[in-house]
Amino acid sequence: NFTALQSNVTNYISVRAVDVAGSTTTLNDAFRVFKDTVGPSVSISTPNVGSGFVSAVSVAGGNAAGPFGLAGVEVSVKLNPGLYWDGVSAFTSGAPVWMPATGASTWTATLGVTFTPGSAYQIIARSSTTYGMYSTTYATASFTLDASTPTVGVVAPVPLSVVASLPVRSGTAADTGAGVDTIEVRLKRLSDGQYWNWFSDAWQPVPVSSVSAGPAVWSVTPSAVLQSNMISGASYYIAVRASDASLPANAG
Numbered sequence: 001n002f003t004a005l006q007s008n009v010t011n012y013i014s015v016r017a018v019d020v021a022g023s024t025t026t027l028n029d030a031f032r033v034f035k036d037t038v039g040p041s042v043s044i045s046t047p048n049v050g051s052g053f054v055s056a057v058s059v060a061g062g063n064a065a066g067p068f069g070l071a072g073v074e075v076s077v078k079l080n081p082g083l084y085w086d087g088v089s090a091f092t093s094g095a096p097v098w099m100p101a102t103g104a105s106t107w108t109a110t111l112g113v114t115f116t117p118g119s120a121y122q123i124i125a126r127s128s129t130t131y132g133m134y135s136t137t138y139a140t141a142s143f144t145l146d147a148s149t150p151t152v153g154v155v156a157p158v159p160l161s162v163v164a165s166l167p168v169r170s171g172t173a174a175d176t177g178a179g180v181d182t183i184e185v186r187l188k189r190l191s192d193g194q195y196w197n198w199f200s201d202a203w204q205p206v207p208v209s210s211v212s213a214g215p216a217v218w219s220v221t222p223s224a225v226l227q228s229n230m231i232s233g234a235s236y237y238i239a240v241r242a243s244d245a246s247l248p249a250n251a252g
Helices: 224-228
Strands: 010-018 024-034 041-046 059-065 070-079 091-093 106-110 120-129 139-145 151-156 169-174 180-189 194-197 202-204 217-220 236-244
Touching: 041 120, 041 139, 059 070, 059 120, 070 106, 151 236, 169 180, 169 236
Parallel strands: none
Antiparallel strands: 010 024, 041 059, 059 106, 070 120, 120 139, 151 169, 169 217, 180 194, 180 236, 194 202
16 A cells, blocks of 8 residues: 555565464565655755846756655756747747756756846756656746846036035936846045045055945945045045846946
């Protein structure tokens, strides 16, 4: 009675023979049966799709586990929604085309897929055991490919302007993909190439960006210490960089 056996454990079967006289012979643990109705587990950790946007992807990877030996892992890729990658050159297959990964408990797969920026995709992974059973629950990683670089601009101070004191630095930023996530601001003194350290309130030779100043409409208020360390007649350069929410982030 297979239904009576416990799942995901080894069931030991004993046999007893009875003759016509009623004598018995028992063979304990004559054989064993491992009942597996679930199959091995599998997960995807690469690419990281936590934000829903990925800036570049060529490899998938993750982990798999099974109680009695893994045969391997396979992956498939599909447009979301849409057809599956045919394993060669296009998304033309109506059913998953499984591509073998390298490794088992820790696995990686070079996808070889042509991804189009702005399109949504899903990577699917399944693992199998040495006795030919596949995962009943597949792992998936869904994302949109975002190759766009955010734009950022400075509103104040006005470029090449002469100011009596450093005003609140402000500007705007925009991104057509994952959206603006962070904005970093640097201040450089041109006479000696020193950069302002926003955290220690001092000039230093190594560039230090401010903490996030955004996102879309951003501003940074200069501290009193910075104002007192501005030299009259000196020229300064403000650099601003915006990063989006895709992984890894696009920055511009």
